[in-house]
Amino acid sequence: MGMSLAGAARRGAAFAARLAPGPRRALALLAFWFVIAIVGPLLAPHAPGEIVDRDVFAGFSARHWLGTDYLGRDLGSRLLWAVRYTVLICTLSTLLSCGFGIMLGIAATAMSVWVERVLGRLMDGLLSIPSLLFALLVIAAAGESVPALILTMGVIYMPGSYRTSRALALRIAQADYVMAALARGEGRIFVILREILPNMTGPLLSDIGLRFVYAVLLLSNLSFLGLGVQPPLVDLGSLVRENVLGMVYGAPAVVVPTIVLALLTVGLNFALDRQRP
Amino acid sequence: MGRLILNRLAASAFSLAFVVVTIFAITAALPGDVADTLLGQSATREATAALRHAMGLDQPAWVRFGRWVWGMLHADPGRSLMTGRPVAELVGPRLYNSLLLAAATAAVSVPVSLVLGLACTMARGTLFDRVVTLLMLGTVSVPVFLIATVAVFVFAVQFHVAPALADINAVHSPLQFIRVFLMPVVALAGATTAQMSRMIRACLIDVFSAPWIEMAVLKGVAPVRIVLFHALPNAIGSVVNAIALSLSSLLGGVVVVETVFNYPGMAGLMVDSVAARDVPVVQCCALIFCVAYLSLTTLADIVAAASTMRGRAH
Numbered sequence: 203m204g205m206s207l208a209g210a211a212r213r214g215a216a217f218a219a220r221l222a223p224g225p226r227r228a229l230a231l232l233a234f235w236f237v238i239a240i241v242g243p244l245l246a247p248h249a250p251g252e253i254v255d256r257d258v259f260a261g262f263s264a265r266h267w268l269g270t271d272y273l274g275r276d277l278g279s280r281l282l283w284a285v286r287y288t289v290l291i292c293t294l295s296t297l298l299s300c301g302f303g304i305m306l307g308i309a310a311t312a313m314s315v316w317v318e319r320v321l322g323r324l325m326d327g328l329l330s331i332p333s334l335l336f337a338l339l340v341i342a343a344a345g346e347s348v349p350a351l352i353l354t355m356g357v358i359y360m361p362g363s364y365r366t367s368r369a370l371a372l373r374i375a376q377a378d379y380v381m382a383a384l385a386r387g388e389g390r391i392f393v394i395l396r397e398i399l400p401n402m403t404g405p406l407l408s409d410i411g412l413r414f415v416y417a418v419l420l421l422s423n424l425s426f427l428g429l430g431v432q433p434p435l436v437d438l439g440s441l442v443r444e445n446v447l448g449m450v451y452g453a454p455a456v457v458v459p460t461i462v463l464a465l466l467t468v469g470l471n472f473a474l475d476r477q478r479p
Numbered sequence: 480m481g482r483l484i485l486n487r488l489a490a491s492a493f494s495l496a497f498v499v500v501t502i503f504a505i506t507a508a509l510p511g512d513v514a515d516t517l518l519g520q521s522a523t524r525e526a527t528a529a530l531r532h533a534m535g536l537d538q539p540a541w542v543r544f545g546r547w548v549w550g551m552l553h554a555d556p557g558r559s560l561m562t563g564r565p566v567a568e569l570v571g572p573r574l575y576n577s578l579l580l581a582a583a584t585a586a587v588s589v590p591v592s593l594v595l596g597l598a599c600t601m602a603r604g605t606l607f608d609r610v611v612t613l614l615m616l617g618t619v620s621v622p623v624f625l626i627a628t629v630a631v632f633v634f635a636v637q638f639h640v641a642p643a644l645a646d647i648n649a650v651h652s653p654l655q656f657i658r659v660f661l662m663p664v665v666a667l668a669g670a671t672t673a674q675m676s677r678m679i680r681a682c683l684i685d686v687f688s689a690p691w692i693e694m695a696v697l698k699g700v701a702p703v704r705i706v707l708f709h710a711l712p713n714a715i716g717s718v719v720n721a722i723a724l725s726l727s728s729l730l731g732g733v734v735v736v737e738t739v740f741n742y743p744g745m746a747g748l749m750v751d752s753v754a755a756r757d758v759p760v761v762q763c764c765a766l767i768f769c770v771a772y773l774s775l776t777t778l779a780d781i782v783a784a785a786s787t788m789r790g791r792a793h
Contacts, residue, residue, distance in 0.1 A: 326490065327497030332772050334731040335765055339505045342753040342761045419622045423735050426624040427750055442628070449632055460628065464621050471620035472613075 225407040227473035232411070235466060239289035242282035250283045251275065251434055259445075259453035269454040272445050277455050280436055281462065287437040288466075291352055292417040298356030299417075300410045303363025308371045308394055310364075325361035333358045333420055341429050351430060355420060359413045366409045370402040377401075411474050415467050422463055438463040483784050491777040498769045499551075503544050506758050506765075547762070556763035561755050566763045570745060574767065577733060577744035580667070583660055584729065588668040588675060589722060595672070596679030596718075601706050603684060612680070618673035623732040627666040627739040634662055663740045670732045671725055678721035686714040716786020723779035727772050 218226050248254055253274050260270040268278040310318045331339075340354045374380060375398065383397050424430030425439025433440070438459050445455035531537050550557055556566040595615075599608045618626065686692065687710060695705050711718070737747040749764035751757075 323490075323493060324497070327494050327501070330491075330494040330773050330776065331498055331501065331769055332727075332730045334734050335768050335772075338734070338749060338753050339502060339761065339765055342756060342758065343506050415620065419620075422622045423624055423731070426622070427735065427738055429750070429753060439622070439624070442624070446628065449628065450636055452632075456628075460625055464617075464625060467622070468617050468620040471616060475616060 221407065222404050224474055225404050225411070228411040228470055229407065231469055231473055232414070235285070235289050236293075238282070239286045243279075243286050246276075246279035246282045248276040248279040250280050250436060252279075259448040259451055259455055262454060268458050271441075271455040272448060277458065280441060281459060284436045284438045284441045284459065285462065285466075287431055287435055288418060288421060288439075288463075291348060291431070291437065292355070292414055292421055295352045295355035295417050296359070296410060296414045298352065299359035300363045300406075300413060302356070303360045304367040304406065306360075307364045307367030308398060310368050311371045311375050311398075312390055312394075321364075325364050328357070328361045333416070334423060337420060337424055338429065341424070346424075346429055346432055348431065348435070351421065351424070355417050358420070359416060363409060363413060367402070367406060370405055371398055374398050374401050408474050411470055415470050415474075418463075418467055438466075484781055487777060487780050487784065491773055495770070495773055498773070499548065499766065500544075502762055502765050502769070503547060506762050507540060507543060551763075551766065556766075557759040559752075559757055559760050561752075561757045561760075566759050569748065569760060570763055570767070573743060573745040573748050576742070577737070577746060580660070580663055580737070580742065580744055581726075581729065581733065583664045584667040584671060585726060587664060588671040588725075591668070592672045592675035592679055592722075592725070593718075595676040596683060597706055597711070599676070599680045600683040600687065600710070601702055603680075603687075612677070615673040615677050618669060619677065623666070623670050623735040624739060626669050627662075627736055630662055630666045630669070631739070634665070663736050663742050666739070667729065667732050667736050671729045674728060675722060675725035678725060679718055682714045682717040682721055683710055685717070686710045689713075716783055719786075720779045720783040723775050723782065727775035727779070730768055730772055 218229060221229070243250075254276050255266065255270045255274040257270060258272055258274045260266060260274075262269055266276050266278065268276075268281060271277050271280060306321065310321060313321075336358050337351075337354050340350065344350045380393060380397050383393050388396075421430055421437065422439035422442075425437050426443045428440075428443060431437040431440050433444075436444075441459040442456060442463070445453065445459070448456045528537075547557070554567060556570070558564065559566055559569055562569070595611060599611050602608045683706070692705060692709060695709050700709070733744065734746040734750060736742070737744040738750050741747070745764050745767065749761060749768075752760040752764070
C-alpha cells in the first residue's frame with residue numbers, strides 16, 4: 203500500500219514536471235482545495251447545524267476561531283462543510299461537462315462531415331442560452347436538488363469544452379507524427395489514445411481549470427440567489443447569503459466566506475492566466 | 480460579404496429556434512405539477528383533472544408548444560399562475576426598468592473601458608498596466624454578487640452616500656436618479672468594465688504587433704498619436720466585437736444585481752417566479768433574455784466579419 207502510494211506520487215510528480223507552469227500551478231492549487239474539501243469537515247470542531255453560542259455574528263475568539271453565524275453556529279465548522287460542497291459539486295459537474303465535451307470533440311475529428319455539422323449546430327444552440335438563465339430554467343422545472351445542479355452545470359459547460367478540444371484535436375490530427383502512426387497502420391482508437399490525447403494535455407488542463415472556475419461562479423451565484431444548494435446543506439454562496447445581514451456589523455460570518463470564495467476563484471484564474479509567464 | 484452576413488443570420492435563426500424549443504421543453508417537462516401545486520395536496524383527483532383541462536394541460540405537448548409560440552408571436556405570453564394576471568402586464572414595466580439599468584450600465588462601462596484599455600495599451604509593461612490588468616482579472620474572477628455586496632458595504636454601510644435598496648418610485652430629480660441608480664450601476668458596470676477593458680486591451684495589443692506600427696514608432700510618431708490614429712482605426716472591428724460580447728455577458732450580472740438591490744426589473748421578476756415555479760412568467764422572461772443575448776452576439780460576429788473583410792480588401 204505504502205509502496206504503491208509512493209509510486210503513484212512519483213508518477214504524479216513526473217507528470218506535473220512535464221506540464222507548462224500555468225496548468226502545473228493550477229493543478230497544485232486544485233489539489234490543495236481537494237485536500238481541504240475531503241479532510242476539512244473531519245477536523246471541524248462542531249456539527250454544521252449545531253447551535254453553540256447565544257452570541258450571533260460574534261467576532262474572532264479562542265472558542266470560535268472564525269466567530270459565529272446568524273443563528274450562533276460555529277462559522278469555522280460551517281465554512282469547512284461549505285468548501286466541501288462547493289468543490290465537490292463543481293468537480294463532479296466539470297468531470298461531466300469536460301468528459302463528454304472532450305470525448306465528443308475528439309470523436310468529431312473522425313466523424314462524417316454531416317454528423318459533425320449537426321453536432322456543431324446543437325452545441326452552438328446550447329451556447330446561445332446564457333448559463334445563469336439555463337440554470338434558472340432547469341431549476342424552475344426540476345427544483346434545486348444537488349444531482350440536478352450537477353447535471354445542469356454539466357450540460358451548460360459541455361459545448362465550450364467540445365469546441366476547445368475539437369479545435370485542439372483538429373490541429374494535432376494534421377501533425378506529422380499522427381500521419382506517421384496512421385501510415386504504419388495503427389487503429390483509430392490507438393491513435394486517439396496514444397498520439398492525440400497525450401499531446402493536448404496541457405491546453406486541455408487549462409481549459410478544464412477554467413470550466414471549474416465558471417462552475418464555482420455559477421453555483422455561488424445560484425446559491426446566493428437562494429436557488430442553488432438548499433439548507434441543511436451549505437456551500438460558499440449560501441453561506442454568504444444566510445449571513446448577509448451581518449454585513450452591517452462587518453461580521454466575520456459574511457466577510458470570511460466571501461474571502462475564501464474569492465481566494466478559490468481568483469487564485470485559480472491567476473494561475474491559469476495566459477498573459478503571465 | 481453579404482453572403483457572410485446572411486450565413487451568420489441563418490445560424491442565428493437556427494439558434495433562436497433551438498432556444499425556443501429548449502425553453503419550452505425544459506419548463507414543460509413536468510406538465511402535471513402545475514395543477515397539483517395550485518390546488519395543494521388535499522385536492523381531489525377530479526378537481527385536479529378539471530383544472531388541468533381548463534388550463535389546457537391535458538393536451539399533447541406539441542399542441543401546447545404551438546399555442547405558446549403563437550401567443551408569443553402575438554405578444555400574448557399567457558397568464559401568471561400565481562397572480563392570474565396577464566404575463567405581458569407583469570413583464571412590460573419591468574422590462575422598461577431593466578433596459579434603463581442596462582442602458583445606464585453601458586453608458587458608464589463603454590467609455591471607461593475604452594479609456595482603460597487605451598491607457599493600458601499605451602503604458603503596456605509598466606507598473607500601471609500590470610496593476611490594472613491584475614485588478615481586472617481579479618474582478619472577472621469573482622461572482623457578481625460579491626462585487627454587489629462589497630459595493631453595498633462601501634457606499635451604503637460605510638459612507639452612507641446611497642440607499643442599499645433601489646426605490647425607483649422615489650425618483651423626482653436628477654440627483655435622486657443618480658442616488659437610486661448608483662449602487663446597481665456601480666456593481667454591474669464594475670463587472671462589465673473589467674471584462675470589456677481586458678478584451679479591448681487584448682485587441683489593441685494584437686494590432687500593436689503589426690509591422691506598420693513598428694514603422695510608425697521608428698518614424699518617431701508620438702505614442703498617443705500611434706494609438707489614436709494608427710492602432711484604434713484598425714482595431715475598431717474587434718473592439719466593437721469585444722464591446723458587444725461583454726455587454727451580452729452582462730445579462731447574468733443583471734439577474735444577480737437586480738435581486739441584491741431589490742431593483743424592480745425583469746431579472747428580479749424571473750428569480751421570484753423561478754422560486755414560485757410560475758412557469759409562464761419564467762418562459763416569457765427567459766425568451767426575452769435569450770433574444771437580447773442572441774442579437775448582441777450576432778451583432779458582434781457580423782461586425783467582426785465585416786471588419787476583417789474590409790482589412791482583406793486593402
